[in-house]
Amino acid sequence: MAESIRIVACPTCRAEVRWEAQSRYRPFCSERCRLIDLGQWASENYRVPAEEETPPGELPPAAH
Template identity: 65%
Template sequence: MTTTRTIACPQCKAAVPWGPQSPYRPFCSERCRLIDLGQWANEEYRVPVSGGDPMKELDSL
């Protein structure tokens, strides 16, 4: 007997089986996937930048 690993949906925290039966993984549904995408588009999430001014780093290339 094999066990299917389950994870929590990053959006609503529902249990999601990790496998081909969950096409929107790690999300539980297309709705949660689109909510997350919208949050990235609205710049609610940000990737931290370490160091100085990133524009100065580009100028030095």
């Protein structure tokens, strides 16, 4: 049985990328798209939402 190759969209330019070991920059289509994405993270254009956690044993700040 022939193995099917998964095709994904490059997160930067949306080009089709074959998801296989030979796809050096997967999920990106090229080094250029990979570096563009890295630059977005480095310049803080992309952010992961987070909530501040209260360390164990401390009271949370008072709500005003």
